[in-house]
Amino acid sequence: MTRILVINGSYRDRGITDQIITTMTEELESAGAEIQTILLRNYPIEFCCNCRECCQQPGELPGRCIRNDAMGELIKTIEQSDGFILASPTNFGTVTALFKRFLERLMVYGYWPWEMNAPKLRKANAAKKKALLVSSCAAPGFFGRWLYGTRKQLKTTAQMIGATPVGTLFTGLVGKEPDQQLSAKQEAKARSLVKKLL
Ligand SMILES: Cc1cc2nc3c(=O)[nH]c(=O)nc-3n(C[C@H](O)[C@H](O)[C@H](O)COP(=O)(O)O)c2cc1C
Numbered sequence: 679m680t681r682i683l684v685i686n687g688s689y690r691d692r693g694i695t696d697q698i699i700t701t702m703t704e705e706l707e708s709a710g711a712e713i714q715t716i717l718l719r720n721y722p723i724e725f726c727c728n729c730r731e732c733c734q735q736p737g738e739l740p741g742r743c744i745r746n747d748a749m750g751e752l753i754k755t756i757e758q759s760d761g762f763i764l765a766s767p768t769n770f771g772t773v774t775a776l777f778k779r780f781l782e783r784l785m786v787y788g789y790w791p792w793e794m795n796a797p798k799l800r801k802a803n804a805a806k807k808k809a810l811l812v813s814s815c816a817a818p819g820f821f822g823r824w825l826y827g828t829r830k831q832l833k834t835t836a837q838m839i840g841a842t843p844v845g846t847l848f849t850g851l852v853g854k855e856p857d858q859q860l861s862a863k864q865e866a867k868a869r870s871l872v873k874k875l876l
Contacts (some may be wrong), residue, residue, distance in 0.1 A: 682706055683759035684715040685835075687777025690706040694814040695765050697860045701868040702763060702810075709876055714755060718776045722739035723749045726782035738800050740747045740786040749783050756839050761875045765812035772803045772827040773813075781812055781831060801840030808875050809841035819850030844874040852857035 684703060688695035703713045724747050732741035740753050756762075766777035773781070788797035811832040815822035821830055829846060836843050849864055860868070 679763060680711045681856050682713050682761045683762065684713060684763040684873060685718065685777075685778065685780065686715060687774045689719055689767075689776060691854045691873065692857070693767070694849055694858060694860065695767055695812065698814070698847065698849065698864075698868050699765060699811055699868055701865050702812075703871045704876065705872045706868045707873065709873075710728055711876065712796065712836065714759070714766060716752060716755075718780055719746060721752070721782060723752070723780065725749050725779055725847055726785055726840050730785070730790060730792070732786040733788050733797060735791075737852075740800065741789070743783070743786055745783075748823050753786060761806070761807055762809040762836065762839065762841050763875070764809055764814060764835050766832065767829065768813050768815035768817075768822055768828045771825075773831045777835075778831070781835050782839070783861050784835065787838040787840075799837065801838070804840045807839070807841040808834040808844045809839075810871060810875060811836065811846040812845075814849040814852045816849055816853030819848040821856045823848040845871045 683697055686699055706713055710758055719850060722788045724745050729744060735741045767772040787800050790797035810827060813822060813828045821824055823846065833843055847868060852858055
């Protein structure tokens with residue numbers, strides 16, 4: 679059974695991101711996949727403190743973080759997953775602070791001894807898993823996808839955990855009403871895209 683891990687960096691219950699994730703996970707479950715969803719807004723992780731302790735041990739396995747919080751469990755789940763949906767609304771041209779906090783904690787996937795100028799990715803040579811990148815914005819989707827930094831940050835997230843993006847869903851023009859609902863066309867797009875994960 680394919681195990682898919684969903685990381686949702688939206689702040690809002692039943693907003694556009696939640697609706698897209700619900701649509702995608704329904705479709706995946708009906709295709710027989712096992713889903714685990716992490717709602718970052720309810721998930722107790724702290725900020726990275728830039729100590730780079732986790733980057734000092736060599737090897738392909740994630741390094742040990744000095745923080746003793748739920749991120750340890752989440753890293754284990756990432757390791758056991760076959761594919762990912764990485765989702766965040768676009769705020770001020772990039773992922774939400776909530777999602778960025780999660781991304782910074784993925785530094786355990788970098789090997790970066792103090793004498794090296796830049797980190798090496800531990801999963802660079804590992805067999806690649808698949809990831810879908812999901813975002814939304816008030817601007818038209820086309821602008822969101824190409825002008826903002828969100829896609830790049832979601833792509834970096836995939837890269838850190840050893841995944842290759844196999845599709846991107848950027849839902850635009852979502853800022854028109856407080857409880858905006860996905861259109862039938864947007865929902866169909868979300869349903870069709872998840873097939874790339876299986
Ligand atoms: C603080 C804040 C910053 C935002 N910045 C942008 C932006 O830079 N560009 C844009 O097109 N939309 C922006 N938006 C609109 C959000 O992208 C939109 O509300 C979000 O995608 C909806 O996702 P949700 O329903 O899951 O909350 C911003 C919204 C907020 C509240």
